[in-house]
Amino acid sequence: MTDVINVSELDPRFKYEIAAQPGGENIKACFSCGTCSAGCPVREIDERYNPRRIIRMALLGMKEQVLSSDFIWLCSTCYTCYERCPQDVKLIEVMNVLKNMAVKAGYVPSVMKTQIKLLSDFGRLYEIDEFDNKKREKIGLPRIQMQREEISGIIKLTGLDKL
Amino acid sequence: MRYALFLGCTVPARARNYELSTRRVAEAFGIGVVDLEDFGCCGFPIKSVNRETTLLMAARTLAIAGSSGLNICTVCSACTGVLTEVSRELEHEDERAKVNEKLKSIGKEYKGGVKVKHILRILYEDIGLDRIKNSVKKDISGLRVAPHYGCHYLKPSEIYDHFDDPEDPKTLDELISAISATPVDYENKKQCCGGGILAMDERIALTMAGEKIDHISKESADCMTLICPFCAVMYDDNQKGISLQAGKEYNLPVLYYTQLIGLAMGMDPKRDLGLQFNKVKTKELLSKIGIE
Structure with a gap:
């Protein structure tokens, strides 16, 4: 993250882009009270993750720095900030909008690519093969079918196979 | 009372103890x-990548239950969240029409009305606390x-009709008392397990999980009880890893x-x-209630 903000590099349209996405509508209501950061269990452990700072950067128009940042991927989606935000910013949804935008800008964490591949291949994050099904049957659980076609169809339809 | 049992990804592969006991x-x-x-998958894991993909995957799930005329019983809390959220979103006819237009290509249609409930x-x-109290056959009153x-x-909480208070939850406490x-109350009881970022930053995730195990251990609890397979991945499957990272010895059974x-x-x-599939062994716990 930069310490000095170069005003000429800011993108004033960024906050409107975010607000135009489902889930991002309330970002402009943020008045930086810091309730989100105060209750954030991730920030408690690693101060580099700071939701208030991320929202502030987004509102200032630091588009490139926000979208390329690793920190937007560190939200554990615990919804503590979401419940407590006095301005109903819906921070988890805003983080998701930012992550979706980061993906479109080409910043895709490799672990997410792996998950997309698994979902395409198996329709679930874990393959259940014949060996697993035998183990399931042995303790009286029904077999699980891998349903790859429809889910890989959705992944293709929404362009995630191209990432 | 009939429900379609939605297992999601983690339960059938990594939490057969949860699946079996639920059934x-x-x-x-x-x-x-x-x-x-x-x-298949509920769609939750890739919401961060593309909201629409998740919406369609969840809608597909709701459509499958809907065409069987069943509401959904979930076991994973993340599946519960995303399926509930999307089921509510798709009660709006115009939203549903947009989604159905896309679902056509995979031959699915969601007509609405499916309810989602965690087990x-x-x-x-x-079932209710009274029936649960009456179902008790074995005395486990010695367990903390x-x-x-x-x-x-x-x-x-808005998608769950505020059925419990997120700042002071009570349903699980009451269900423990009912049996x-x-x-056992403990510091920072509502803290997240860290599972959501395990794949992104293992150190932070394991530290988060370790803090809770610390807090619970201080209250000399016999075990922890939970209701989500990914929380169990953090506290049970990863308890050894947490011990290693923190340089402390933990032995907290997770049921x-x-x-x-x-x-x-x-x-x-x-x-x-x-119980033989639980990673932290439960032998001591069981002997405390007279099961050898």
């Missing part, structure tokens, strides 16, 4: 759980149990609530509840 407990209370073989909420609301609610079972065990109530109902710890 047995449901059966004992006359909750019919139906397996629909088209079910714990089904036990709490549909630390409840872990996790996040997505309670939050966002005559003692719920799904369905395993705990199953014990109180007199079910077989292995055959019915899959």
Whole structure:
């Protein structure tokens, strides 16, 4: 993250882009009270993750720095900030909008690519093969079918196979 | 009372103890759980990548249940969250029409109306504390149990009609008391397990999980009980890794609530509840309630 903000590099349209996405509508209501950061269990452990700072950067128009940042991927989606935000910013949804935008800008964490591949291949994050099904049957659980076609169809339809 | 049982990804692969105990407990209370073989992933894992992909995957799941005329019983809290959220979104006809336009290409259509409920909420609301109290056959009153609610079972509270209070939750505590065990309060009880970022930053995730194990250990609880397979991945599967990272020795058994109530109902710890699959061994815990 930069310490000095170069005003000429800011993108004033960024906050409107975010607000135009489902889930991002309330970002402009943020008045930086810091309730989100105060209750954030991730920030408690690693101060580099700071939701208030991320929202502030987004509102200032630091588009490139926000979208390329690793920190937007560190939200554990615990919804503590979401419940407590006095301005109903819906921070988890805003983080998701930012992550979706980061993906479109080409910043895709490799672990997410792996998950997309698994979902395409198996329709679930874990393959259940014949060996697993035998183990399931042995303790009286029904077999699980891998349903790859429809889910890989959705992944293709929404362009995630191209990432 | 019949529900389509939605297992999601983690449960059938990594939490067969949860699946088995859920099925047995449901059966004992006359909750019919139906397996629909088209079910796959709920869509939650890739919401961060593309919201629309998640919306369509969740809508597909709702469509499958809907065409069988069944509401959904979930066991994973993250699945519960995303499916509930999307089911509510798709009660708006125009939203549903947009989604159905896309679902056409995979031959699915969602007509609306499917309700989603976590198994714990089904036990709490549909079965109720009185019936649960009456189902107890074995005295487990000596057990001090630390409840872990996790996040997505309670939050966002607006999609769950505020059935429990996210700042002061009580349903799991009451369900522990109902089977005559003692719920144990502990510092930072509502803290997240860290599972959501395990793949992104293992150090932070394991530190988060370790803090809770610390807090619970201070209260000399016999075990922790929880209701989400990914929370169990953090506290049970990763307890050794947390010990290694923190340089501390932990030995806190982690039971799904369905395993705990199953014990109180007199079910077989292995055959019915899959306790042999729990990573932190439960032998000591069981001997405390007279099961050798």
